[in-house]
Amino acid sequence: MISILIPIYNYNVFPLVLELQKQCMECKIDFEILCQDDASNSSLNVLNEKINELSNSSFVSLTQNLAHRENRNSLAEKAKYNYLLFIDGDSNCISNNYIRNYISNLEGFDIVYGGRLHPEKCPSINQKLRWKYGRFIEDKKAKVREKTPYQSLLFNNTLIKKEIFDKVKFDKNIKKYGHDDTQLSFQLSKLKPRVNHIDNPIEHGDIETNANYLNKTKESLENLIVLCREEKIDTEFVKLIWLYTLLQKTKVDFIIRKLYSFFKNQIFKNLTGNNPSLFVFNVFKIGYLSNLNTN
Secondary structure (H helix, E strand, C coil), rough: EEEEEEEEEECCCCCHHHHHEEEEEHHHCCEEEEEEEEECCCCCHHHHHHHHHHHCCEEEECCCCCCHHHHHHHHHHHCCCCEEEEECCEEECCCCCCHHHHCCCCCCHHHHEEEECCCCCCCCCHHHHHHHHHHHHHCCCHHCCCCCCCCCCCCCCCCEHHHHHHHHHHCCCCCCCCCHHHHHHHHHHEEEEEEECCCCCCCCCCCCCCCHHHHHHHHHHHHHHHHHHCCCCCCHHHHHHHHHHHHHHCCCCCHHHHHHHHHHHHHHHHHHHCCHHHHHHHHHHHHHHHHHHCC
């Protein structure tokens, strides 16, 4: 039936696994929960070891780092059931019917995506950029997501047939952070599997600080450029790249680069400050992308 795959890096997933195991038992389904720490050498793994005491559940700590893409691939290779449910280790299960909701929405589909949520209140001022982006951009209801079924897929909280995942997998040749979901979703869009978007979210628990998220965004934009140049993603598949291509065609990208260079310090000050603006965040992404593409 279902293999629940949880990649971990320096996080206590025992409460999450305990809840998932309980719900699977209540549903009386065949299941396994596979957890794999990516060589973090974390002290939290002492808590994660308790997972091995639960039925149909296992935890291993790798001795060599694989990185997030290969950790997911590795878990999928070990899975024995025909459906794979990917859940990131820093997730919180917020519904008592989480597993039941997936089972009742499986029939006739190859992929079911439940969505995600961020906390109603930002944990701290220092985390406001990531929290705002998650809360107001990523947290979409199923009715919105189903309008662009493939572009809306995020693989944290996605249930997919193993035979479909095995045709695509995460690209182990890409080492930088970011847009692994985008690349995989693009590959799926060419295969045209049947996708069902439902409202069955998990909560994003470990929210990065403003500075960390800004650095991760830079790396993800660098990765996005590489993916597009290597034709692993079509430019029209990603709104940001589509917009930048339009700016290039209309010769506006030169102005964007100049404005970005002039206002760069103010942009960074806003995004790492107490009240970051999502509009400024979009300006930053276009400006940073423009300079990347020039270099």
